[in-house]
Amino acid sequence: MLFQELTSLATYAFAIIAILVLVKKSVVIVPQTDEHVVERLGSFSKIIKGGMHFLIPVVDRIAHTQTTQECQINIPPIETISSDNAGITADAVVFYVVSDTHSASYKINNHENAITDLAISSLRAELGKLDLDNILSKRAEINQKVLDALAEKCLSWGIAIRSIEVKRVEPSRDLIEAMNKQLQAERTRRAEIIRAEGKKEAEIKEAEGFAQATVLKAEADFKEAQYQAQSRTALAEAEAKSTEILNESMEKSSKATDYFLAQKYIESLGNLATSDNSKVIMMPLETTATIGSIASVVDYLGANKS
Structure with missing residues (x-):
């Protein structure tokens, strides 16, 4: 009897445990961010989403699990060459x-590896089409082209590419050194240009000043020449007037000529006496005649005065 009771208890316990195992296997709780692919006897049956679901034990099983959250893949650094043969290193995310759990589960074995390889290939192809300057300045354009290439190929896998960002693009170390030398040379060239422009401007200003000075000097010389011409004209007019008066006087008296000659003679002697180079004054032989002429002039002046 005791043995039979123990056997019955063991049977009941086994049945309870089996029921619990079957219940556990038949009840599936799916998180909100996941989707499960259910296969029945090895074939696709259905896709279950967030919540509690019941499966047929042994017959049904969860074959694949996909997340509905946006995922991120870091593309490792790749080395490539631009169109102008510049070696560069780039990486991206x-x-x-x-977007389609069924396609992502059955049309691609490992979509993360596939996306990584495809992104590397597309990124290397786009970088090879551009020169270094465009690669460094057109980051957004490169991102868009790689995104278009990935989106088109991943759509059939049930994967929607949201965005791709090139994080780092660095030229090789030798190229960086060459670029630094080129930048230094460009700075030196600009400094030389600024210095040359300053020198040129200074020379232009100097030439303009010299030209203005020349014009002003020419104007001054012209005015001086006009003044001298006017002086000579006035002097000539005075000489003409004096000659006219002398002619009139000569018609009246012959002593007027002696007066005119004596005046010039005395002026010449005065200039000779005041000269710095004249140490000895030689009187000409006709001094007596000159003195006589002066006496005649005095008599003439006295007669005119009377």
């Missing part, structure tokens, strides 16, 4: 989401 890809953001994607599973």
Whole structure:
């Protein structure tokens, strides 16, 4: 009897445990951010989403699990060559989401590895089309082209590529040194240009000043020449007037000529006497005649005065 009771208890316990195991296997709780692919006897049956679901034990099983959250894949650094043969190193990050759980589970074995390889290939192809300057300045354009290439190919896998960002683009160390030398040379060239422009401007200013000075001097010389011409004209007019008066006087008296000659003679002697180079004054032989002429002039002046 005791043995039979123990056997019955063991049977009941085994049945309870089996029921609990079957219940555990038949009840599935799916998180809100996941989707499960259920296969029945090895074939696709259905896709279950967030919540509690019941499966047929042994017959049904969860074959694949996909997340509905946006995922990130870091593309490792790649080395490539630009169109102008510049060696560069670049890396990127890809953001994607599973848009079709069935396709992502059955049409691609490992979509993360596939996206990584495809992104590397597309990024290397786009960088090879551009020169270094465009690569460094057109980052957004490169991102868009790589995104278009990935989105088109990943769509059939049930993967939607949200965005791709090229994080780092660095030229090789030798190229960086060459660029630094080129930048230094460019700075030196600009400094030389600024210095040359300053020198040129200074020379232009100096030439303009010299030209203005020349014009002013020419104007001054012209005015001086006009003044001298006017002086000579006035002097000539005075000489003409004096000659006219002398002619009139000569018609009246012959002593007027002696007066005119004596005046010039005395002026010449005065200039000779005041000269710095004249140490000895030689009187000409006709001094007596000159003195006589002066006496005649005095008599003439006295007669005119009377």
